[in-house]
Amino acid sequence: MSTPLDIVFAGTPQFAATLLQALLSQEHHIVAVYTQPDRPAGRGRKLRASPVKQLADQAGLAVRQPERFDEHECVRLAALQADVMLVFAYGLLLPREALDLPRLGCINIHTSLLPRWRGAAPIQRALLAGDRETGISFMQMVEALDAGAVLNQARCEIKPGDTTALLREQLVQLACDEMPEVLGDLAEDRIEPKAQDSSKACHAPKVDKSEALIDWRESAVQIECKVRAFNDWPVAYTFLGQDRVRIWEAHCLPADPDGVPGTVTEARKAIQVATGEGMLGIDRLQLPGGKPLPAHDFLNAHDLGGQRFTAEAVGV
Secondary structure: OOOOOEEEEEEOOHHHHHHHHHHHOOOOEEEEEEOOOOEEEOOOOEEEOOHHHHHHHHOOOOEEOOOOOOHHHHHHHHHHOOOEEEEEOOOOOOOHHHHOOOOOOEEEEEOOOOOOOEOOOHHHHHHHOOOOEEEEEEEEOOOOOOOOOEEEEEEEEOOOOOOHHHHHHHHHHHHHHHHHHHHHHHHOOOOOOEOOOHHHOOEOOOOOHHHHEOOOOOEHHHHHHHHHHOOOOOOEEEEEOOEEEEEEEEEEEOOOOOOOOOEEEEOOOOEEEEOOEOEEEEEEEEOOOOOOEEHHHHHHHOOOOOOEOEOOOOOO
16 A cells, blocks of 8 residues: 555545545545535525535535635635545636645546547547547646646546446446555656647637537437537537427437438338438437437427427427
């Protein structure tokens, strides 16, 4: 066993809590946990603690939830005298002063093979681009966005049918598997940081809900990538008359388009739709107020024969 480290952990969503749970099983000492402040949630809009805070409270860890990481918070971080700050989906910008405070710096776990896909939405951008491979990077944090030296990387194949939700689970598990070795090597000074080649960097901006609207003039390949990228949020959507229909799962078909893009060409045992190039098979979809349904269940209750999906609401 390598020398135990005094660690500050920073993260907010459920998948960050998964990593914190894995960290708790190691012999390192978590001196504090940083997470986003409690936010209103649910129909009652009552304040709800983040998944990371809920786990930290259960484990009896000290929790800090600043609205912003200001000079006062930097003083509090310095007082912890941590060896390292481990950051995963925290959601709050750390100033340069904070990055220099832990003895071994601040390390971010990023869900891409840097320098590819620097930014807030690396998994979605990889799927939208049709990438066949991704991974995780343990990176020394610097002021520039995701531009620090890489300490360790692990690769992950992107398989046909992978969605953001599925791929995120795989990458989080990969991070959990790699973390003990990275922290051990860090404690024993066995890591040689590798500078990124910024000429190969590409930006992964935060996803906007408007991007999820399907343009049926695009190819079936492009639309399938969009469906996969936006599952589980914000979910690709289209319109059927006045109804906004969410498309959760779809696949490309080896056939030439038959009809105007968006036209449903098969609606008996399956749902097939013409696109700008190729045909798209819809596997799971959802009407407003309803649950996501497999195509055959949807067709039992709705006749789509000859209808057309559009990019805006149509009709009365």
